[in-house]
Amino acid sequence: MNEIDAPNDSAGTASPVMIAVVRSGGVAGIRRRWEVEPLHPDVDVWITLIERCPWSDPKETSPGADRYVWSIRARIAREERERELAESELTGAWRELVDAVRGAAATAPDAPTSLE
Numbered sequence: 001m002n003e004i005d006a007p008n009d010s011a012g013t014a015s016p017v018m019i020a021v022v023r024s025g026g027v028a029g030i031r032r033r034w035e036v037e038p039l040h041p042d043v044d045v046w047i048t049l050i051e052r053c054p055w056s057d058p059k060e061t062s063p064g065a066d067r068y069v070w071s072i073r074a075r076i077a078r079e080e081r082e083r084e085l086a087e088s089e090l091t092g093a094w095r096e097l098v099d100a101v102r103g104a105a106a107t108a109p110d111a112p113t114s115l116e
Helices: 040-052 092-107
Strands: 017-025 032-036 068-076 079-086
Touching: 017 040, 017 092, 032 092, 040 068, 040 092, 068 092
Parallel strands: none
Antiparallel strands: 017 032, 017 068, 068 079
8 A cells, every 4th residue: 555644634633543344356456545634523433443353464475366455554642653464354343434434425425435
């Protein structure tokens, strides 16, 4: 993933939480990106979603041919976490986090869910 600059909320202060998800691969090899920068009323919910994910679990060795690969990057304050998952690993807490990010990005007024 590309370096992500500190996001700003409507008051001009940096959002304490940012999550970006990139899905790549598949038969067509198309990349999709979703990002969420929640404002303060919702920050605790997002932090819980991030912290429930097993960031340090061993990684699957091979995602398989023509399968999606999910790159997930999360920032809480100044701490950043990053993980790449094979489609088969996108279960449990990972699936909840990715689904929440995709859903929030789709309903955002300026929803940047463009193809990369």
